[in-house]
Amino acid sequence: MMKILFVASEVDPILKVGGIADVVGSLSKRIKELGAEVRIIIPFYQPLKEKLKGSLTQLTSFKVWADQEEEEVVVWETQFLSGSEKIKLYLISHPEYLSAKDIYLDVKDFAHLKRFLFFNQAVMGFLENFSWQPEIVHCHDWQAGILPLLIKKKKLNIKSFFTIHNLLIQGQWNYDSTLKFLGLSEQDYPSLKYKKTGPYGENFNVLQQAILNADLISVVSPNYAQEIKTKKYYARGLEKVIKKREKDIHGILNGIDIKTFNPQTDKNIVQNYSFKDIFLKNENKIFLQKSLKLKPDSEIPLLTMVSRLDVQKGVDLICQATENLITKNIQFIFLGTGERKHEKMLKGLSERYPEKVKALIKFDSKLAQQIYAGGDMFLMPSKFEPCGLSQLIAMRYGNIPIARATGGLVNTVENIREEKKLFGLKKKIKGTGFVFDGFSPEKFTQTIKRALCFYDHKKQWKKIQENAMQKDFSWKNSAENYLKLYKKLLNQ
Numbered sequence: 001m002m003k004i005l006f007v008a009s010e011v012d013p014i015l016k017v018g019g020i021a022d023v024v025g026s027l028s029k030r031i032k033e034l035g036a037e038v039r040i041i042i043p044f045y046q047p048l049k050e051k052l053k054g055s056l057t058q059l060t061s062f063k064v065w066a067d068q069e070e071e072e073v074v075v076w077e078t079q080f081l082s083g084s085e086k087i088k089l090y091l092i093s094h095p096e097y098l099s100a101k102d103i104y105l106d107v108k109d110f111a112h113l114k115r116f117l118f119f120n121q122a123v124m125g126f127l128e129n130f131s132w133q134p135e136i137v138h139c140h141d142w143q144a145g146i147l148p149l150l151i152k153k154k155k156l157n158i159k160s161f162f163t164i165h166n167l168l169i170q171g172q173w174n175y176d177s178t179l180k181f182l183g184l185s186e187q188d189y190p191s192l193k194y195k196k197t198g199p200y201g202e203n204f205n206v207l208q209q210a211i212l213n214a215d216l217i218s219v220v221s222p223n224y225a226q227e228i229k230t231k232k233y234y235a236r237g238l239e240k241v242i243k244k245r246e247k248d249i250h251g252i253l254n255g256i257d258i259k260t261f262n263p264q265t266d267k268n269i270v271q272n273y274s275f276k277d278i279f280l281k282n283e284n285k286i287f288l289q290k291s292l293k294l295k296p297d298s299e300i301p302l303l304t305m306v307s308r309l310d311v312q313k314g315v316d317l318i319c320q321a322t323e324n325l326i327t328k329n330i331q332f333i334f335l336g337t338g339e340r341k342h343e344k345m346l347k348g349l350s351e352r353y354p355e356k357v358k359a360l361i362k363f364d365s366k367l368a369q370q371i372y373a374g375g376d377m378f379l380m381p382s383k384f385e386p387c388g389l390s391q392l393i394a395m396r397y398g399n400i401p402i403a404r405a406t407g408g409l410v411n412t413v414e415n416i417r418e419e420k421k422l423f424g425l426k427k428k429i430k431g432t433g434f435v436f437d438g439f440s441p442e443k444f445t446q447t448i449k450r451a452l453c454f455y456d457h458k459k460q461w462k463k464i465q466e467n468a469m470q471k472d473f474s475w476k477n478s479a480e481n482y483l484k485l486y487k488k489l490l491n492q
Contacts, residue, residue, distance in 0.1 A: 006038060024320060042090075307380075307390060
């Protein structure tokens with residue numbers, strides 16, 4: 001039986017802040033269902049102490065070298081149920097670096113980088129001191145990105161697999177300070193000669209080191225894999241190392257947990273439904289409108305967004321398009337948190353147009369489900385999008401995406417088109433959403449208007465919803481592709 005250790009900063013359902021948690025939780029379950037032994041290791045953050053109280057067993061402890069000092073860490077063991085699968089979970093605790101304060105610290109503070117550098121060193125200690133040995137360590141994003149280097153340097157008989165979830169945040173700090181913390185020198189390993197000029201002088205870049213040292217690399221959609229290999233903008237300053245490793249970089253599309261995101265059984269929505277009785281979806285829409293003090297009317301197009309609020313997600317375009325369309329009989333609901341600038345922009349819209357726009361600046365998973373179920377159209381004009389999970393969930397609920405042609409949105413949203421049937425004048429509707437090229441408020445606004453035209457024709461709109469709801473976005477195919485790469489890695 002193949003043995004795989006997932007190393008990540010978060011995992012659903014134990015702890016979820018972003019999309020990594022969804023991927024780690026769902027993918028590990030599916031890989032286990034396919035016959036591999038999968039275990040997961042994350043930091044033991046302060047918020048988990050109360051949540052997991054009574055379910056933990058202290059497994060082992062050992063010393064870790066960090067910042068010219070020896071530090072003792074403790075490894076705890078528990079397990080969680082993911083569907084019908086029990087997944088073993090390890091948590092590494094340390095009072096200063098891992099188990100104090102919140103989960104993600106200020107990225108402009110060296111403490112944020114040190115937390116995860118220390119976590120990687122502690123995982124190495126776990127690999128060296130514990131009897132259970134994985135054949136593959138699957139590292140998720142920059143928070144686990146120094147581990148491939150450490151595994152190579154220590155010459156462990158373990159393969160490293162690294163998944164890039166997003167190239168935007170790379171884990172950077174001053175080169176000399178970072179090496180000092182890690183107890184390394186430039187001569188210790190060939191990849192350490194790579195430096196980048198940045199805001200901290202000569203920068204040490206964790207993601208750069210991960211790309212250089214991992215045995216195999218994946219990104220979270222085939223199109224994003226092509227974008228980072230061929231377009232400088234998407235490579236985010238790492239084009240040279242990506243070029244160096246391009247043959248080892250594979251695009252595998254993310255999936256979603258179709259049992260969790262299922263409008264037929266979702267307990268967070270007021271009316272369950274399927275593509276066969278999609279008219280019942282309107283009850284969720286009316287409930288949402290009433291609860292948010294919008295005019296309750298199933299005929300009014302309801303445009304929605306559930307997102308992290310930052311420059312990646314095209315919030316600027318959403319605000320401008322809302323202004324362009326506000327005179328129409330239309331409603332908007334926005335849910336999310338993020339950069340203060342973008343939060344302020346959305347709140348401003350809500351204050352100016354309270355009868356048509358609701359901006360909810362918070363994280364609320366139950367409300368998110370209600371928005372997916374109650375909305376008609378889902379806005380994703382992303383500047384870049386490695387994969388995106390929101391559009392997959394939205395389609396599952398018949399909330400039709402309006403998306404920019406970038407990254408994983410290209411692989412998941414099929415642009416609506418009409419095809420004439422042979423020997424007749426009737427037209428057949430194909431596609432699952434509305435896709436536009438370019439990054440401008442004009443093109444985005446035009447695409448929303450196109451969607452509104454289809455919305456006015458109820459039979460056509462029902463067909464689009466049926467198309468979207470019947471798409472298979474489960475982890476089945478993606479997990480099988482990961483398994484193929486694991487096998488390839490072990491046979492190298």
